[in-house]
Amino acid sequence: MGFPRLSFALGLFCISSVWGFGVDPALRINVFSELLLGETAFEGVSQVQGFHDESRAFLFQGASRNVKATEDVAERMLRKLKNKSEFTVVATLKQERLNSGVILSIHHADQRFLELESSGQRNEVRLHFRTQGGQPHTETFPYTLADDQWHKVSLAVSASHVVLHVDCNRIYERVVDVPSMDIPEGTSFWLGQRNGAHGFFKGTMQDVQILVMPQGYISQCPDLNRTCPTCNDFHGLVQKIMELQDILAKTSSKLSMAEEKMNGLDSCYCERTCSVKGVIYRQDETWTDGCRNCTCTNGTVQCETISCPPPNCPSGTAPTYVKGACCKECQPVCLFSGRELVEGETRTIRDNGMCLLLECRDQTMRTVVTPSCPELKCPEVEQITLVDRCCKICRGYDFCVEDNPCIENSDCMNLEAAARCSCKDGFRPLRDDNAYCEDIDECAEGKHYCRENTMCVNTPGSFMCICHTGYIRIDDYSCTEHDECATGLHNCDENALCFNTVGGHSCSCKPGYTGNGTVCRALCDGLCQNGGTCVSPNACICQQGFTGKKCEKDIDECSTGLVECDSRASCVNLPGWYHCECQEGYHDNGMFSVNGESCEDVDECKTGRNTCANDTVCFNLDGGYDCRCPHGHNCTGDCIHDNKVKHNGQIWVLENDRCSVCSCQSGLVMCRRMVCDCENPTVDLFCCPECDPRLSSQCLHQNGLLTYGSGDTWVENCQQCQCLQGEVDCWPLSCPSVDCDFTMVPEGECCARCVTDPCQADTIRNDITKTCTDEHGITRFSGSSWVKHGTECTLCQCKNGHICCSVDPMCL
Numbered sequence: 001m002g003f004p005r006l007s008f009a010l011g012l013f014c015i016s017s018v019w020g021f022g023v024d025p026a027l028r029i030n031v032f033s034e035l036l037l038g039e040t041a042f043e044g045v046s047q048v049q050g051f052h053d054e055s056r057a058f059l060f061q062g063a064s065r066n067v068k069a070t071e072d073v074a075e076r077m078l079r080k081l082k083n084k085s086e087f088t089v090v091a092t093l094k095q096e097r098l099n100s101g102v103i104l105s106i107h108h109a110d111q112r113f114l115e116l117e118s119s120g121q122r123n124e125v126r127l128h129f130r131t132q133g134g135q136p137h138t139e140t141f142p143y144t145l146a147d148d149q150w151h152k153v154s155l156a157v158s159a160s161h162v163v164l165h166v167d168c169n170r171i172y173e174r175v176v177d178v179p180s181m182d183i184p185e186g187t188s189f190w191l192g193q194r195n196g197a198h199g200f201f202k203g204t205m206q207d208v209q210i211l212v213m214p215q216g217y218i219s220q221c222p223d224l225n226r227t228c229p230t231c232n233d234f235h236g237l238v239q240k241i242m243e244l245q246d247i248l249a250k251t252s253s254k255l256s257m258a259e260e261k262m263n264g265l266d267s268c269y270c271e272r273t274c275s276v277k278g279v280i281y282r283q284d285e286t287w288t289d290g291c292r293n294c295t296c297t298n299g300t301v302q303c304e305t306i307s308c309p310p311p312n313c314p315s316g317t318a319p320t321y322v323k324g325a326c327c328k329e330c331q332p333v334c335l336f337s338g339r340e341l342v343e344g345e346t347r348t349i350r351d352n353g354m355c356l357l358l359e360c361r362d363q364t365m366r367t368v369v370t371p372s373c374p375e376l377k378c379p380e381v382e383q384i385t386l387v388d389r390c391c392k393i394c395r396g397y398d399f400c401v402e403d404n405p406c407i408e409n410s411d412c413m414n415l416e417a418a419a420r421c422s423c424k425d426g427f428r429p430l431r432d433d434n435a436y437c438e439d440i441d442e443c444a445e446g447k448h449y450c451r452e453n454t455m456c457v458n459t460p461g462s463f464m465c466i467c468h469t470g471y472i473r474i475d476d477y478s479c480t481e482h483d484e485c486a487t488g489l490h491n492c493d494e495n496a497l498c499f500n501t502v503g504g505h506s507c508s509c510k511p512g513y514t515g516n517g518t519v520c521r522a523l524c525d526g527l528c529q530n531g532g533t534c535v536s537p538n539a540c541i542c543q544q545g546f547t548g549k550k551c552e553k554d555i556d557e558c559s560t561g562l563v564e565c566d567s568r569a570s571c572v573n574l575p576g577w578y579h580c581e582c583q584e585g586y587h588d589n590g591m592f593s594v595n596g597e598s599c600e601d602v603d604e605c606k607t608g609r610n611t612c613a614n615d616t617v618c619f620n621l622d623g624g625y626d627c628r629c630p631h632g633h634n635c636t637g638d639c640i641h642d643n644k645v646k647h648n649g650q651i652w653v654l655e656n657d658r659c660s661v662c663s664c665q666s667g668l669v670m671c672r673r674m675v676c677d678c679e680n681p682t683v684d685l686f687c688c689p690e691c692d693p694r695l696s697s698q699c700l701h702q703n704g705l706l707t708y709g710s711g712d713t714w715v716e717n718c719q720q721c722q723c724l725q726g727e728v729d730c731w732p733l734s735c736p737s738v739d740c741d742f743t744m745v746p747e748g749e750c751c752a753r754c755v756t757d758p759c760q761a762d763t764i765r766n767d768i769t770k771t772c773t774d775e776h777g778i779t780r781f782s783g784s785s786w787v788k789h790g791t792e793c794t795l796c797q798c799k800n801g802h803i804c805c806s807v808d809p810m811c812l
Contacts, residue, residue, distance in 0.1 A: 088216025120146025569596025
């Protein structure tokens with residue numbers, strides 16, 4: 001189905017059924033119940049009166065608390081959320097004014113998978129998450145929750161669709177990069193704080209839940225019912241079409257290969273033979289090989305061990321092995337000194353230095369004439385007398401050379417008075433005398449050491465591990481697809497050592513560096529500030545816009561003369577960068593030029609943005625206005641501010657900003673921030689946090705090594721942070737807007753830049769009307785990905801009509 005028809009079908013589906021208000025318990029994570037709040041004592045948390053009496057509410061106070069789920073509880077909760085693309089965070093809360101705190105946080109090390117934060121210092125709600133591309137992302141919603149009032153808050157995520165409701169009103173609706181809920185083991189779950197040191201929420205919370213469903217705000221506000229499918233429904237349908245396209249391409253390729261092979265077999269007739277010890281055997285031909293009966297089957301020798309029946313020997317005979325036979329046969333026996341000897345066995349009788357040799361023949365011990373004994377070349381103490389011969393031998397005599405009894409896959413071993421057989425390594429005995437031994441099939445019996453990407457092949461007495469086609473050998477037992485270390489197709493840090501392993505490789509940081517091998521950092525003791533990177537001991541590479549040995553100094557592009565703004569704009573220095581901001585009395589015409597050329601005059605008289613009293617006339621000026629008194633009138637010079645009359649010369653403090661002072665001068669209102677005099681003992685610390693000397697107002701840097709005073713600001717991991725009265729609040733750095741289809745964030749920088757090559761882009765503005773045609777002629781939507789035919793690790797992606805292929809990181 002074409003995409004327009006698909007969209008139309010989904011549009012018709014919008015008149016589908018309405019949800020009920022109940023929530024399946026399997027889809028609900030009740031955070032208070034899981035953490036046993038009220039039953040387990042947490043420092044800084046106490047039960048109080050809530051917004052309603054139907055559930056318990058808790059007051060969160062102080063900065064020495066640790067409200068964290070245990071490992072088993074966190075695993076149980078996050079199991080419901082793992083790999084889900086639709087969920088809703090709901091809470092009822094009353095947050096203290098100016099508090100910046102985290103409502104809940106799900107993170108693993110420094111990777112925040114889901115964190116909801118409310119900043120009372122900047123009056124905004126922040127959603128922190130990781131995208132499916134593995135990039136950290138913060139979505140900011142300007143709104144004040146920290147006003148010491150009760151609010152019902154819900155934040156619903158459905159694939160790329162995010163909706164924020166406050167008090168049952170839809171406040172924001174955004175389209176974002178799809179969040180990744182691929183939550184690893186060991187992920188922690190915190191309530192009312194980011195971790196044990198930062199992000200402490202101060203206030204009361206009630207009914208904190210995560211609902212693994214779209215539009216979970218309906219549980220808070222039943223009147224807001226669902227009437228249309230979610231974005232996730234749509235994404236799921238599109239994804240299913242892409243998967244079917246991929247299956248179709250692979251199936252077509254396999255069918256084509258099968259047809260080629262079948263066509264080649266139609267004209268063939270082959271008889272497979274077997275070659276054993278230089279003898280050729282035809283199909284189904286049988287023969288006896290030692291203690292085995294063998295058959296040639298389809299070119300393969302298949303042997304079965306001969307099963308010897310138990311011998312039933314008549315009186316006067318006994319079972320024994322006969323040369324050339326596998327099984328024991330009945331042979332006549334003789335009695336000698338109370339013992340039975342079988343046919344052919346010999347014994348000696350010695351008397352006064354004389355020796356008589358007797359042999360068992362026809363059930364009678366008969367005398368055997370022996371030749372004279374050879375002269376021995378060993379001392380008498382090394383000479384040995386045997387029971388079956390008259391001549392002595394020297395110690396170490398080789399009985400195996402004299403008469404080797406070992407026949408198949410067996411080694412002859414010399415003992416002091418005789419020879420015995422022992423099966424070779426990799427063989428097992430077929431007889432109790434070990435004269436015949438058969439090969440042990442280690443592959444069939446699972447007694448081999450072959451590892452991944454190999455095939456076990458049995459060999460006489462051993463086995464071989466054969467690499468699968470396309471793989472190369474690492475050692476005798478393992479193979480890998482390719483040597484990532486030798487070819488450079490690895491993800492080891494440049495300061496790490498690469499070790500090739502089965503199916504991949506491992507990385508280990510070089511001496512003097514620390515990390516997991518994929519990321520190795522020089523040991524700088526956390527001295528690099530403002531996002532600087534430690535590249536070697538005590539050497540930092542600073543992000544763009546910062547300088548200094550520790551990257552502690554912001555480059556003021558405005559004061560250094562590196563920037564020249566238009567006369568109607570002023571250069572505003574920001575941490576790490578700058579921008580040209582229209583001066584008061586001007587506004588941008590929508591072109592947003594870099595140097596401020598797009599700033600144009602605001603006609604305060606026409607727009608009503610003036611403070612002239614009724615007895616004066618507003619006269620527009622370039623970049624401002626003037627309140628002129630008509631000829632012949634006696635004007636007061638008063639001002640109109642917030643619909644109130646302010647007398648000429650009057651000074652007042654703004655009602656909504658106690659840190660700003662305004663004055664009326666001849667009809668014009670002038671406002672400025674309060675001047676901070678830290679020497680004045682009555683200075684307002686709220687307006688002048690830099691004057692707060694209290695240790696309790698200081699903040700600890702994220703690395704735990706630096707402290708900041710109240711009012712100090714710094715940059716950390718592309719976030720602007722500020723310390724205010726002991727609390728740290730961080731928000732994403734302001735970046736200039738980029739209006740292009742393909743963007744990327746260069747290494748070491750925080751802001752995206754436009755690029756022309758879509759294959760270099762981190763982020764693309766997907767246009768699903770721009771499709772790609774893969775190697776099978778299948779049409780792919782923009783944003784879809786597939787594994788290239790004939791490969792296992794080449795991942796291709798359609799980016800607005802461009803096909804970009806690279807090595808799949810999962811193969812590295």
